[in-house]
Each structure stands twice: as structure tokens, then as C-alpha cells.
Amino acid sequence: MTHKKVLVADRIAKEGIDVLRDKGYDVDVKLDLTEDELAAQIAPYDAIVVRSATPVTRRVIEAAENLKIIGRAGVGVDTIDLDAATERGVIVCNAPTSNIMSAAEHTMALMLACARQLPQANASMHEGKWERSKFLGKELYEKTLAIFGLGRIGGLVAERARAFGMKIIGHDPYCSPERADQLGVELFERVEDVLARADFITVHLPKTPETIGMFGPEEFAAMKDGVVLINAARGGIYNVKSLSDFVAAGKIFAAGIDMFEEEPCTGSPLHEFDNVLLTPHLGASTHEAQVRAGVQIAEYVSSGLEGSIVPTALNMTLVPPEMMDAVGPYVPACQMMGRILAQILGCIPKTLRVEAAGTIANADASILVAGALDGILAYRRAGSVTPVNVESVAVRHGIKVDTASIADADEYASAVKVVADGVEVGATLFGSMQRPRIMSLLDYKIDIAPAKQSLVFEYVDAPGRIGAIGTLLGNEGVNITTMQIGTKPSEKTALVYMNVEGSVNDQLLEKLSSTLDFKNVWSFSL
Numbered sequence: 001m002t003h004k005k006v007l008v009a010d011r012i013a014k015e016g017i018d019v020l021r022d023k024g025y026d027v028d029v030k031l032d033l034t035e036d037e038l039a040a041q042i043a044p045y046d047a048i049v050v051r052s053a054t055p056v057t058r059r060v061i062e063a064a065e066n067l068k069i070i071g072r073a074g075v076g077v078d079t080i081d082l083d084a085a086t087e088r089g090v091i092v093c094n095a096p097t098s099n100i101m102s103a104a105e106h107t108m109a110l111m112l113a114c115a116r117q118l119p120q121a122n123a124s125m126h127e128g129k130w131e132r133s134k135f136l137g138k139e140l141y142e143k144t145l146a147i148f149g150l151g152r153i154g155g156l157v158a159e160r161a162r163a164f165g166m167k168i169i170g171h172d173p174y175c176s177p178e179r180a181d182q183l184g185v186e187l188f189e190r191v192e193d194v195l196a197r198a199d200f201i202t203v204h205l206p207k208t209p210e211t212i213g214m215f216g217p218e219e220f221a222a223m224k225d226g227v228v229l230i231n232a233a234r235g236g237i238y239n240v241k242s243l244s245d246f247v248a249a250g251k252i253f254a255a256g257i258d259m260f261e262e263e264p265c266t267g268s269p270l271h272e273f274d275n276v277l278l279t280p281h282l283g284a285s286t287h288e289a290q291v292r293a294g295v296q297i298a299e300y301v302s303s304g305l306e307g308s309i310v311p312t313a314l315n316m317t318l319v320p321p322e323m324m325d326a327v328g329p330y331v332p333a334c335q336m337m338g339r340i341l342a343q344i345l346g347c348i349p350k351t352l353r354v355e356a357a358g359t360i361a362n363a364d365a366s367i368l369v370a371g372a373l374d375g376i377l378a379y380r381r382a383g384s385v386t387p388v389n390v391e392s393v394a395v396r397h398g399i400k401v402d403t404a405s406i407a408d409a410d411e412y413a414s415a416v417k418v419v420a421d422g423v424e425v426g427a428t429l430f431g432s433m434q435r436p437r438i439m440s441l442l443d444y445k446i447d448i449a450p451a452k453q454s455l456v457f458e459y460v461d462a463p464g465r466i467g468a469i470g471t472l473l474g475n476e477g478v479n480i481t482t483m484q485i486g487t488k489p490s491e492k493t494a495l496v497y498m499n500v501e502g503s504v505n506d507q508l509l510e511k512l513s514s515t516l517d518f519k520n521v522w523s524f525s526l
């Protein structure tokens, strides 16, 4: 049995790697790869796990032949090309709550260290000095703290700052007044209204075109003299050139910066100032956060690889777990039906209809459509389809997709029918292992478990046909292992579905067609 392969491309906690190995994956840890090296090595991997050091670029994603999921052991996914992943049907997920407490605590550490000039005082002591009067600090108590971005980390910072007796104001166009009330934050719509009031400013924003450079010369000019600025979110939210100009001009008491536009960052204008406290992207660097991030991302990556829900997937809609339990097992059946249809049609269909019946009638059909389309395209070697890219793949191939819910699944509890360019195949699931069973083909009612290799004959019904087929196959060394016959009495036609063992080649099919005058003969390998 081949094991799924996971590449861990950044340092994650050993506990996370143990989870992946315990689940039976082949895990390779390869650190500090360049983009060229990663693109050259990614092909065999089913999953990749990264932190912020290793970008997963379009080039890397396009070089990945088996990739199903990209796991980010942390929050920010700005180093992953989400569009490229979505086009390829690759799930991108993160561990969004794993390190938020550490990031919030690091923010508080930076605020306190800036306010009391701890790094400068520490450096002075290490030089053997005793400069008590030089390091006059500020209290946090009764100061106004402005928080830009009142999401997970911004919210935790608000709660902690309240304990220091700070008054908290904020700006976040997406934060509801109820959440702001709950956090004890006075919300302002206009950035300038916040800037004019704040003694301390901290940003907890994602990296977006709006937020990069959000604070430039005008914004720094609008701040109070002696302000303290913190950035433990993403590099470049404070424009670095303006920040250093305003620090040099003495407007800013201190700044605590954990994030940089280019990382690693070993030289920037900010390095010149003693009152700019720099940390090398340490917000998430605690033992607790790293264990949480590693273990959570290992669990999510494994869910994605096993076809289950990935609760933190960023580029696919979430399906509720109970729905996934009901429809998930139908995905292999839909892939199997897709492969059958591709072999009957011999081309990519123009129309595809998926009908979910019985207990799964109201399920999210996108998973089923993705399975059917994946089966059709896999046989034609045209790329893999998942719920992430099902819509774009259908559009790219010009396939008109339609779905239907049918309340009654006939004599089955549930069933799925797939119809491509008018050719129909239906399946249900059987037994405790929920194995697919074909229950109709070309509207003939049958009931057979599909096997690796099958022959299907459609003919005008007449006695002796099955015997003749059996004799011919026997003469060619082909053994029939199971067989089902379906009839359409009104059309006087029949269809026989045989699972076979032995060599079925074009010559044999030619011989079968010419000798026995069938309407249709197909050979499927599944």
C-alpha cells in the first residue's frame, strides 16, 4: 500500500509531525528550501505544511502533481497563492486560533517594554552603567489605546489592556457595535478621529492592499506627540520610511515592531533608533503556540487528505459535519460513475446532471458534482476536481452542470444518479463498509458491485445471447466473475453488465461486436 506523502517545509512542533506520522503518512521534513528547490521537489507530495518562512507560490503549486492541501501552521496565509491553489482544487487551511494568545501577549510585552524603555535600560546595565534618571517611562494606566483591527488578536489585546486600566478606542469597519461593546471599545469610523486621541496605537490587521501602507506621513502627522506604536501583525502596515522619519523627528516616544515587509530583515532604517524595539517575528514563538499550531494543522491536513471536513479551509464552503457524514461516502461512487460515463461517451460531456435521492436529497450537491467531474476528467487525465475548484473546472471545460433533489430513492434509502450528455448511471451504497453498487445504467435496472474490469453489452433481447457471449469469452480466456442483466421490455432490448478477468483488448471487442450483432459493447476499467 502506498502512503500519502506530506512535506513539512518549515519548523513545526515535533508533536505536529508525530500526529501526521501516527496517522500513517510518509512525512518528509525539508527546511529552508528556495522556491526553485521546492518547485523541483513538490511533485509527489499530497500535502505541504508551512509557517511564514516558506512561500507557496503559483510556480510551486503548478509544479505539484498530487497536491490536495496546503496547511499553514499559524494565522496569516499571505505567503500562499490562494488563487493558484483554488484553480488547482487545492485546499488551503490554517490554524487560526493556535497562536493568537501568544501574539496578544507579545503585543502587551512590546507595549510595556516600549513604555518603560526596558531594552535600553537592560543594554545600559549590561554595559556596567547605573542610569536611573535616564529611563523615565510612561504608565499604561488611564492612557488611551487605539486598536486597528478588532478580530481575534485585537479582541484579546483589548481585554488585556482593560486590565491595565486603559481606555480603549478602535477602528474596524467589519466589527459590529455589539462586539465592540462586549470588548469595551469605543468604535470610530474615521481613522483620523482615532489617531488624534490615542496615546498608544496597535495594529492587528491582515495584510491586504488596503492595510499595507495604511499609516503614512499624513497619519503620523495626525498622531499625538509622544505616541507609542506597536505592530505585531504584518510588515509595512506602518510605512517604514515615514515611521523612521517621525521617530527621527522626536514625534514618537517608542515603537515596538515584530513584523517586516521582507523577512528575514537584518537592516532597515528602523535599526538606527534605540527607542524602536525590534523582534524577529516572535509573536507566535512560544512553546504553547507552536504545539497548538503544529497539532491543529496536522489534524486539519489529515482531514483534508481523508476527504473529511476541513474546518479552517479558506477557499471552500463549509459543509456541516452531519451532511458530510451522509454525502461524503458517495464521493467515491460519483467518481466511479464519472469514469464509467467518460468511457461510454469517449469525450468530455457538454452537460452533467447529478441527482441526489432519498436521505441525501437535500445534501450539498457540489461535493457529488466534484466527485463525478473528477471521475470524468481523471479518466481523460485532465486534472483533479475537488469542491474547491468544481465550478471553475466546469466552466473551463464548457460543461453545463445541473443538480436535482429527488425525495424518493425507489427501494433504496439513498442513491445518486449521474447523467452526462443524456447517458445515465445510478449507484447506491451497500453494507456497513458503504461500498458503491451500480443500480442502473442507460436506464436499465441492474444491481451489481463494480469491479476493476467490466464488459457491458446492449442488444435486442433474444434467447441464447448470454450463452453465446460466455462461449466466446471462454474461448478467448476471459473469465466472467459476476454478471447482471437488465431489460427494457417495451423496447425489447437488454443490457448485460459483466465483471471479468483476463485480457480484454480492442481485437476482442471487435470480435464480440462483429460476431454477435450487439447494439453497443463497452469495456470499462475502473
Ligand SMILES: NC(=O)c1ccc[n+]([C@@H]2O[C@H](COP(=O)([O-])OP(=O)(O)OC[C@H]3O[C@@H](n4cnc5c(N)ncnc54)[C@H](O)[C@@H]3O)[C@@H](O)[C@H]2O)c1
Residues within 6 Å of the ligand: 074, 075, 076, 077, 096, 099, 100, 103, 148, 149, 150, 151, 152, 153, 154, 171, 172, 173, 174, 175, 204, 205, 206, 207, 208, 210, 211, 232, 233, 234, 258, 259, 281, 282, 283, 284, 285
Ligand atoms: N506576530 C505574529 O507572529 C502573528 C501571529 C499571529 C497572527 N499575526 C497576524 O496578526 C493579524 C491579525 O490576526 P487575527 O487572527 O486577529 O486576524 P482576524 O482576521 O481575526 O482580525 C483581523 C481584523 O482586521 C479587521 N480589518 C480588516 N481590514 C481592515 C481595515 N482596512 N481597517 C480596519 N480593520 C480591518 C477585520 O475586520 C478583522 O476584525 C494578521 O495579520 C495575522 O497574520 C501575527
Ligand SMILES: O=C(O)CC[C@@H](O)C(=O)O
Residues within 6 Å of the ligand: 051, 052, 073, 074, 075, 076, 077, 099, 281, 283, 284, 285
Ligand atoms: O511563527 C509563525 O509561524 C508566524 C506566525 C504569524 O505570523 C501568523 O500569521 O500566524
